[in-house]
Amino acid sequence: MTLLNSDVADLLVTHLRAGTTEMSPTDLRVPISHFVSEERAARERDLLTRLPVIIGHGSEIAERGSFMTRVVLGIPLIVVRRSDGTVNGYLNICRHRGGRVEDEPCGKKRVFTCHYHGWSYGREDGTLRGVPYDDFYTHVEKDRHGLHTVRVEERHGFLFADLSGAQDWDIDDWLGPEVDEQLVPFGLDGAEIFLDKTFTLDINWKIVLDGAIDVLHPKFLHPTGVGKLIETNTSVWRQYGRHGQSFSPRTRMGDAARxxxxxxxxxxxxxxxxxxxxxxxxxxxxxxxxxxTVWPDLETAGRSTTQIRFLVRPEKRTERIEGRIMRSWEILEEAASKEDWPMEVTIQQNAKAHPEGTFLYGRNEQSCQHLHRELAADLGD
Structure with missing residues (x-):
């Protein structure tokens, strides 16, 4: 497959031959306290409940009538594929006395029932369907006691959710045409989850994301692995509204360009x-x-949960391709678990030991600057 960005490839070749890289206008200094402050962590968690966040992939509820349950930032959810193929979401909380109305991680059901007192709710719109012994209540208005709705939108196979239940956003505006243009060639709405791994780490969520998009460390932290595959300190950054994309040359591009x-x-x-x-x-x-997807911990700034998924279109799944994908996972797992995350644990420990001052994000670290600039804008820093 050829990427859409031939202009980016030309820029990378120019930088490789000149020994340069694309740079932002200024450095960025981020207070070290942002990685250890519990007050700051609480504000970030609250912010994430008010932004469209990706809570899953459409292949998890591929069939009409299917559902999945999930807890995101402490909020219990049910996400369903309705009879017309659209998706919907609810709080997995009974309107009677607060029990879970569905305990299974996934399946197919028309009705969800709380096992505490038997209140039941319809899959299609979350309406209250049944109240045992309803004649013993003064009055239960079924149309006012349905499950609380959580807005879920599906785009490029990803399930975007508004966890606050109160925000007004448009998925077209949120992603924008440039993100759409980058995602369309992958055909992710028809992909399946090939591999799904989750890791809880003693690292602030922003440090994990920094490490995953950082372009300066491959040859230093991964000299015998990823550092042999990806060039260090040569990249091009493109900002797409709230989002952005970092392009990096593989070492074979570097060799060919030079x-x-x-x-x-x-x-x-x-x-x-x-x-x-x-x-x-x-x-x-x-x-x-x-x-x-990297989630901040509910209890402490110094912990996070990272979920890594490999998405593959089913027509590409030959035995040969699956073997190559598993080899890719072995390389990633080696780099992340033995090199990236141990380094990031020490950064977290050092930040806690000495939270004064700032971390420096240089002009050649545009990709890492992006997250912190966007958070600063949203949180009023």
Whole structure:
């Protein structure tokens, strides 16, 4: 597959030959306290409930009538695929006395029933369907006691949710045409989850995202692995409203560019990391899409949960391709679990030990600057 960004490939080749990289106008200094302050962490969690966040992939509820349950930032959810193929979401909270109305992680049901007192709710719109012993209540208005709705929108296979239940946003405006343009070629609305891994780490969520999109560390932290595959300190950044994309040359592009050979904008020569603000990333590879979501911990600033999924279109799943994808996972797991995350744990520990001062994000670190600039704008820093 050829990427859409031939102009980016040309820029990368120019930078590789000149030993330069694209840079932002200024450095950015972020207070170290932003990674350890419990007050700041609470504000960030609250912000994430008020932004469209990705809570899953449409393939998890592929069939009409199917559902999945999930707890996101402490909020229990049911997400359903309705009979007409659209999606909807509810709080997994009974309107009687607050029990869960569905305990299974996924399945197919027409009605969800709380096992505490038997109140039941319809899948299609969450309306209250049944109240045992209803003649013993003074009056239960069924049309006013349905499940609380959580707005869920499906785009490019991703399920975007508004956890606050109160925000007014348009998915077209939120993503914008440039993000749409980048995601369309992957066909993720027809992809399946090939691999799904979750890690709870003693690291602030922003440090994890910084490390995943950082372009300065490959040859230093991964000298025998990823550092041999990706060039260090050469990248191009494109901002798309609230989101952005970092393009990095593979070492084979670097070798070809410095030798004066022709290169193209294919996955063979370059990769990209599309950051979907606030906490997700879509990373391109030749055979699959690597999808990250990083969630702040509910209790402490110094912990987070990272979910990594590999998305693959079913027609590409040959035995050979699956073997290559598993090899990609082995490389990623080695780099993340033995190099990236141990380094980030020490950063978190050091930040807690000495929270004064700032971390410096240089002009050549546009990709890492982005998250912190957007958070600063939203939180009024």
């Amino acid at each position: 030798a004066g050979d022709e290169v193209d904008a294919s996955f063979r020569y370059m990769g990209s990391n599309l950051m979907l603000y606030p906490n997700s990333m879509v990373i391109s590879t030749p055979d699959h899409v690597e999808f990250w």
